[in-house]
Amino acid sequence: MKTYFDIAGDGGSQIVDQVVDIQEKIRHKLSRVKHRLAIASGKGGVGKSTLAMQLAAALRQRGKTVTLLDADLNGPSLAHMAGLQESLFIPGPAGLHVPKTKDGIGVLSLGSMVSEDQAIDFESVAPSESFTWRATREFTTFRDLLAGTDWGTLDYLVIDLPPGAHKCYEFAQFLGSETAFVLVTLPSDVSQGVVRRSVSALKKLKNPLLGYVENMSGYYCADCGKVKPLFPQNTRMNFDIPLLASLPFDPRLATLCDQGQPLAYLFDSPAAQAIHALAENIEKRMEAQP
Amino acid sequence: MKFLCVECNEPMKLIKKEAAVVPSDKGSLTVRFECPSCLYEIAMLTNPFETQLVTSLGVRIGGQTVEGSTAKLEDSMQALSGTASAPQVSVNMGKCPFSKDIQKMISAAGDAAAMPWTSQAAVRMEKMPEFVRPMARSGIEKYARDKGFSEINEAVLDEAKNVFGM
Numbered sequence A: 001m002k003t004y005f006d007i008a009g010d011g012g013s014q015i016v017d018q019v020v021d022i023q024e025k026i027r028h029k030l031s032r033v034k035h036r037l038a039i040a041s042g043k044g045g046v047g048k049s050t051l052a053m054q055l056a057a058a059l060r061q062r063g064k065t066v067t068l069l070d071a072d073l074n075g076p077s078l079a080h081m082a083g084l085q086e087s088l089f090i091p092g093p094a095g096l097h098v099p100k101t102k103d104g105i106g107v108l109s110l111g112s113m114v115s116e117d118q119a120i121d122f123e124s125v126a127p128s129e130s131f132t133w134r135a136t137r138e139f140t141t142f143r144d145l146l147a148g149t150d151w152g153t154l155d156y157l158v159i160d161l162p163p164g165a166h167k168c169y170e171f172a173q174f175l176g177s178e179t180a181f182v183l184v185t186l187p188s189d190v191s192q193g194v195v196r197r198s199v200s201a202l203k204k205l206k207n208p209l210l211g212y213v214e215n216m217s218g219y220y221c222a223d224c225g226k227v228k229p230l231f232p233q234n235t236r237m238n239f240d241i242p243l244l245a246s247l248p249f250d251p252r253l254a255t256l257c258d259q260g261q262p263l264a265y266l267f268d269s270p271a272a273q274a275i276h277a278l279a280e281n282i283e284k285r286m287e288a289q290p
Numbered sequence B: 001m002k003f004l005c006v007e008c009n010e011p012m013k014l015i016k017k018e019a020a021v022v023p024s025d026k027g028s029l030t031v032r033f034e035c036p037s038c039l040y041e042i043a044m045l046t047n048p049f050e051t052q053l054v055t056s057l058g059v060r061i062g063g064q065t066v067e068g069s070t071a072k073l074e075d076s077m078q079a080l081s082g083t084a085s086a087p088q089v090s091v092n093m094g095k096c097p098f099s100k101d102i103q104k105m106i107s108a109a110g111d112a113a114a115m116p117w118t119s120q121a122a123v124r125m126e127k128m129p130e131f132v133r134p135m136a137r138s139g140i141e142k143y144a145r146d147k148g149f150s151e152i153n154e155a156v157l158d159e160a161k162n163v164f165g166m
């Protein structure tokens, strides 16, 4: 009697073929994107989205073409930070057209589509078991988004990832080994501990790990112009990867983000300087990648 | 998964003559196969978990959508091949993980008369991620109505594209 592998194909459902097809489509759609950069952290609320947004703005100011992809499907925040909540998704000749800020930064975020008073729900035909399928469904959704969007010609696609050390690993596999990673941490021991875990998870893969950013590494006081400590003066853990920049806490940066104003470089401050240093550093390291 | 006709030692094939995949409203799926040599027929009956496994992958079984009706499939085939009888075709709304929210939003927006889409505009829609389509459609139709357009064509889409984020 024949066994599974004696029979060609996968039984008529062509599931494998279809998955391969869509991967091929994604490769084609991203073929004119020079650099893929994921902003990640094991932790939430450490400033991944803020940094992704500001980094994109700084790269744009350096003359690069940049699109931001919000991969946090549960808590999309880039639409808000970029001031694009009211945007429409329009089909262009080659797929979804990416909305742009007035500075020309492309921003693709489900926050432009599902308003903030609504939860993002993944329907399930197995009653009350939606959590079982949610992860698969999320990656499927994300994959459809990559395949159905016209990314055009870009210097940088900056991907803002959801929190979780294991999520970093899953996304690294999903996005492919060409995607470079930057990790974000706070100076606290707890945050550094979580990020360390992400580093060791990512080290198992081939993805370039450019380094990490220490966010809220101090408090910038506009009155006296000095950066004061915000967290207890902990020792920096050794992550074995370069420190790319330290960004102080600056209330004006938080305000700009809330107002959907992506231009942190409008004001001259230690935070803005740190973001520019980061952009320069990343550009140098990305160009050095094979 | 494959099915073998033990008698003939032949793999069974999805039946061709009628709908091979029939979804039920309880989340089960009936998928019919036949042996190409002795024409013996069997049906695979999935439980909701098995159906969910397939739908979570976002693929079609044997080229048919699992959730969508065949009518929708025909619409999109017509739109793609340009063989629609009228110049306007309906847009394949697809399966959508946010369908509940979107259904709510569409009805809240008072989606009175659906706007006709030219087949070229509908083809563009087909190239977008499926889960984005329902939201995009209602937004675009609202935009077109506000602007006094009577149909959605590529020119309307390009105009909307320029208005909303360059």
Ligand SMILES: Nc1ncnc2c1ncn2[C@@H]1O[C@H](COP(=O)(O)OP(=O)(O)O)[C@@H](O)[C@H]1O
Pocket: A041, A043, A044, A045, A046, A047, A048, A049, A050, A051, A077, A215, A216, A247, A248, A249, A250, A251, A252, A253, A254, A255, A257, A258, A271
């Ligand atoms: N350096 C900073 N200075 C001021 N506010 C910041 C800074 N970094 C982050 N924030 C604020 O902290 C909050 C969380 O940041 P966010 O980027 O959303 O984190 P994550 O994406 O990691 O969850 C936001 O309200 C943001 O404006």
Ligand SMILES: [Mg+2]
Pocket: A048, A049, A050, A072, A075, A077, A160
């Ligand atoms: Mg975030």
Ligand SMILES: [Zn+2]
Pocket: B005, B006, B007, B008, B009, B010, B035, B036, B037, B038, B039, B040
């Ligand atoms: Zn037989």
